[in-house]
Amino acid sequence: MTLYRCNVCNVFEYDPVRRNSLTNIRPGTEPAVFPDGWKCPICASDKTHIRPVPAHSAAAAHRIPCPC
Numbered sequence: 001m002t003l004y005r006c007n008v009c010n011v012f013e014y015d016p017v018r019r020n021s022l023t024n025i026r027p028g029t030e031p032a033v034f035p036d037g038w039k040c041p042i043c044a045s046d047k048t049h050i051r052p053v054p055a056h057s058a059a060a061a062h063r064i065p066c067p068c
Contacts, residue, residue: 003053004031009043014050 006012014020019027022041025034031050038047 004050005053006040006043006045006049007051008045008049009040012040012042013053 002016004014004016012022014023014025014031016028016030023034023038025038031047034047034050036047039045040049
């Protein structure tokens with residue numbers, strides 16, 4: 001599944017595979033079907049600001065540079 005990030009604060013990330021206690025959203029739920037009153041737990045933006053993270057960005061975020 002796709003990783004999503006709030007495009008306002010660029011801090012909050014939502015992974016539909018894993019439960020996130022900040023969202024109270026069930027695993028497997030796509031942002032488009034979040035409740036209408038849902039707000040980003042970091043910046044309070046609405047669900048329209050939760051956007052897919054491009055695959056290369058998501059992979060780059062988890063890379064640890066070699067200390068060589």
